[in-house]
Amino acid sequence: MQAHKARITNGLEFLGFEPSSNLELPLFLAEVAAGFPSPADDFIDRKLDLNELLVRHPQATFFVRAHGESMRGAGINSGDLLVVDRAAQPGPGDVVIASVNGELTVKRLGRSGTKFVLSPEHPDFDPIEITEETDFELWGRVTYVIHKV
Amino acid sequence: MNRPHPTRCYALADCNNFYVSCERVFDPSLKGVPVVVLSNNDGCVIARSPEAKAVGVQMGEPAFKREGFFRRHSVRVFSSNYALYGDMSQRVMSILGESAPRSEIYSIDEAFLDLAGLPDSTETHCQTLRQKVFRWTGIPISIGVGPTKTLAKIANRIAKKYAKFDGVFDLTNHPRMNDILAWLPVADVWGIGRRSVNKLGRHGVKTALDFARLPDDWLKKKMTVTGLMTAMELRGIPCFELELAPPSSKSLLCSRSFGRPVSSRTEMLESVAAYVSRAAEKLRGQGSVASWVKVFILTNPHKMELQYANARAMTLSVGTDHTPTLIKAAHSLLNDIYKPGYNYKKAGVMLAGIEPKATRQLSLLNLPPNTDDRDTTLMTCLDRINDRFGRSTLQYAATGLGRPWSMRQLRKSPRYTTAWHELPRVG
Numbered sequence: 001m002q003a004h005k006a007r008i009t010n011g012l013e014f015l016g017f018e019p020s021s022n023l024e025l026p027l028f029l030a031e032v033a034a035g036f037p038s039p040a041d042d043f044i045d046r047k048l049d050l051n052e053l054l055v056r057h058p059q060a061t062f063f064v065r066a067h068g069e070s071m072r073g074a075g076i077n078s079g080d081l082l083v084v085d086r087a088a089q090p091g092p093g094d095v096v097i098a099s100v101n102g103e104l105t106v107k108r109l110g111r112s113g114t115k116f117v118l119s120p121e122h123p124d125f126d127p128i129e130i131t132e133e134t135d136f137e138l139w140g141r142v143t144y145v146i147h148k149v
Numbered sequence: 150m151n152r153p154h155p156t157r158c159y160a161l162a163d164c165n166n167f168y169v170s171c172e173r174v175f176d177p178s179l180k181g182v183p184v185v186v187l188s189n190n191d192g193c194v195i196a197r198s199p200e201a202k203a204v205g206v207q208m209g210e211p212a213f214k215r216e217g218f219f220r221r222h223s224v225r226v227f228s229s230n231y232a233l234y235g236d237m238s239q240r241v242m243s244i245l246g247e248s249a250p251r252s253e254i255y256s257i258d259e260a261f262l263d264l265a266g267l268p269d270s271t272e273t274h275c276q277t278l279r280q281k282v283f284r285w286t287g288i289p290i291s292i293g294v295g296p297t298k299t300l301a302k303i304a305n306r307i308a309k310k311y312a313k314f315d316g317v318f319d320l321t322n323h324p325r326m327n328d329i330l331a332w333l334p335v336a337d338v339w340g341i342g343r344r345s346v347n348k349l350g351r352h353g354v355k356t357a358l359d360f361a362r363l364p365d366d367w368l369k370k371k372m373t374v375t376g377l378m379t380a381m382e383l384r385g386i387p388c389f390e391l392e393l394a395p396p397s398s399k400s401l402l403c404s405r406s407f408g409r410p411v412s413s414r415t416e417m418l419e420s421v422a423a424y425v426s427r428a429a430e431k432l433r434g435q436g437s438v439a440s441w442v443k444v445f446i447l448t449n450p451h452k453m454e455l456q457y458a459n460a461r462a463m464t465l466s467v468g469t470d471h472t473p474t475l476i477k478a479a480h481s482l483l484n485d486i487y488k489p490g491y492n493y494k495k496a497g498v499m500l501a502g503i504e505p506k507a508t509r510q511l512s513l514l515n516l517p518p519n520t521d522d523r524d525t526t527l528m529t530c531l532d533r534i535n536d537r538f539g540r541s542t543l544q545y546a547a548t549g550l551g552r553p554w555s556m557r558q559l560r561k562s563p564r565y566t567t568a569w570h571e572l573p574r575v576g
Contacts, residue, residue: 057285058243059240059241059243059244059285059286060240060284060285060286086284086285086286086287087284087285099177102177102178102180103177103178104175104177135177135180137177139287
């Protein structure tokens, strides 16, 4: 898996995604003495590929880096890598990337009456209500968070 | 418009203001404002947002002449960011390719699709496709449809020009076909060059309709067979097929204008080595070897100063994809033609005699320089490292380190294709 550095906007940093290079992890590793086949050999038929798990639509998947604490309650810490799938239809309750008045932001999508609300998950931040004056566009749905422990 | 598919049904899908659209995907503050993208070396305007067109920025304008204008009209100006455009293009092309049984990538932002025999109506299919490309990638596209590629091109132009068609226009069996062809200047017909336009003008041929109505034998005589085929395509008879698998290139050219005039031999040697490295990478990327190397250098003909241009080529005893062998050849050629005391504007390297590595001709006299497994392993390793960590992570020292001669790209948006460790930090 390889990511390419891109732009940083409002705490988000975009990375290109290149599906051609796979990071393959073997299902399990067993040292085998030459000449004696492992009894497990017949059961190893494939390797796990993280792209397969994390990237459902390669053409529509972008990596984004979160900065700031506004989504800590959703398990997104500053510096985490977000997998964003533009092909996945975002709905209320989803964590989304949205463009608000010319900036990209990560928030949880909600509704208040007929209006969209973008809610942070941190007590120090206020929700953003989307009004008719807001220049607003849903950019994509966050499908995974990659966090270094 | 629920017409059934005719036997031939070509679509041309074209990204709207592609380079500007790419920039806008990642920087929404660029929406609704004038944006332009400049060519290599920040030379001239090569892409404009509709707002930039509206304030009067022309295609191909030299950027340095318009600095004041750009500032007064708050035009956002970008150097070209081909790493980004290439990646976004691959995404769009891949979606387009999946939407039709056959497709031809025509350029970085255009593809022909063969829609014959698809179950839904053409209009529905194209609208769905257009929305899908936009939602998945953020890139807006327009689609023109017709019974021939030439007519699909024209339909695309109409789809783009008139908002009421919602980005899709189908010319198939169109009741006003003749009006449309009479509206289109012959210069805008696909494949008709400027010189032909002048010649046609002298014969009173101004529009696509005039051209389509020319007698076949006149066309064949004055415009060659390609001209005749273009006329037939305008009449709705398909002559140009989709080009499905582009043949691997017969020659590779790597050449660029310098960011500033170069007069030292060392810098010329460095730049030529850098171009050879790039061309050799491409060569290995397509699994080929080259047996002919050409180097050319020239001064700036637009400047009032001493002019010099020269080129020299040599044939190698055996085809190779080995960077050091090619650099050595290019350097000896450069040393033959380089003359001190001139301000050089441009240098370039061309590789030809290209054939697949697996079937290359072996010389009877010499062992090929890189049948040596160690060399091949080294080249593979070099390419893998550069693939993984970003172009030019590993490079030949002959290509220079400071590269003061390299392209000027002062206003490039953040690079999308670099390595993890090159990510800038933000608070």
